[in-house]
Amino acid sequence: MSNRYVIEALLRPAVELNTAVVSGMAAYVCVQAPWAVALAPSVSYVTAAGFAALAVTRTHQGMKIIRYRRNLRRLPRYVMSTKQIPVSHRRLFLGRGFRWTQKHTQRLQDTLRPEVARYLQPNRFYLGARQLEMMTEHRLPWLGKLLSADTPLNPVRPLPPVGGNPALHGIEPDEKDVTLALGERVGHTVVYGTTRVGKTRLAELLVTQDIRRGEVTIVFDPKGDADLMKRVWAEAHRAGRGDELYIFHLGWPEISARYNAVGRFGRVSEVASRVAGQLSGEGNSAAFREFAWRFVNIIARSPGRPG
The missing domain is CATH 1.10.287 (Helix Hairpins)
Structure with a gap:
């Protein structure tokens, strides 16, 4: 045509x-x-x-x-080792993609038409293989492993568990490397995505480049992802910056950078004030806070009394 x-x-x-x-x-x-x-x-x-x-x-x-x-x-396989990640002092590598234009919007809209569903849904051989894989899980485990083998020689191999909609990338077969000028990073960047679609992997990609570029990199992870922490640790040592790495984690004090909040003070009473300041001073709690302050203050003054 x-x-x-x-x-x-x-x-x-x-x-x-x-x-x-x-x-x-x-x-x-x-x-x-x-x-x-x-x-x-x-x-x-x-x-x-x-x-x-x-x-x-x-x-x-x-x-x-x-x-x-x-x-x-099914999107083409795209894997990259740590050594293959490009590092530039002018551009930031984001991955592979394409510039979204009107034709991509039209292509994505076409995938929603019911008459083309047969081109998007897995065929009957794929569905039959998945059903046979479940049936032979205990009887013929070798057959299930054969059907689930992730190799190009397996025509009915399972789809990769990456989540999301493959049509968002599939509508453009010719993807290219996407980069961002480092000067554009002065603004804020937000990444949206549901669970297990690659947000943390993208963060690892950006952190890896920043560490190798020799820049000061600060990572806040409220979720406490262990894989992300391991990746930061590995990249810091791989770049020869292991001595510059500091990890702060309340759950793992043995590996965390620690700070003694009462170790340095100008007046002895500051120790009691810092400790008792964590207590509530409203209502009936004021009496307990005052008692805690006096008790801690006495203990703090005790080591200095004999000398």
Whole structure:
């Protein structure tokens, strides 16, 4: 089908392959049996070359349709080791993506049409494999492992547990590396996403680049993700900045940087004030707070009395 028009039609059968097959057969006939199409041998090779060129062109167009439909179901594997993360003093690497335009909005809207659901949902072979995997979990565990093997040789391998909607990335098969100028980081950046869709992985990617760039990096993690803390620790030591790393965690004082709030003071009474200041001074609690202050003050003064 022609690509000259504004409205695309990508969620459809790859009819270009039909033309490619016919053109390929015609090229074969022109070379092997030119008499069957009433062509002279001197002309048959030129005609065969034309049919072959048409077959290659239509095959490329048909594979583009098939690739687009495949991306809507399963995104291509994209993995990157720590050493492969690019570090620049001008740009910040964010991952792979594309610039969202009107055509991507139209493509995403097309995926919501009920008549194209068969191009988005897993086929019956995939569903049958998942059902067979559940049935053979205890009887034939080796068969379940074979069906769930994450390898390109397994045509019914499970979808990756990344969550989200693969169509958001699949609508653009040609993704590129996305970077951000470091000068744009002076403003605030917010990342939205539901549970287990990669927000922490993105944070690790940004933290890794900041640490390797030699910048002062402060990470606040209210959730207390152990994987994020391990990643920060590993990247700091990998960059040779292990001595500059400080971890503050109330739940793990043995690895946390600690500060003695009453270790330094100008007056002895400041010790009692800092400790008793944590108590409520309203209502009946005022009496207990006053008692705590006097009791702590006496203890704080005791070591200095003999000397």
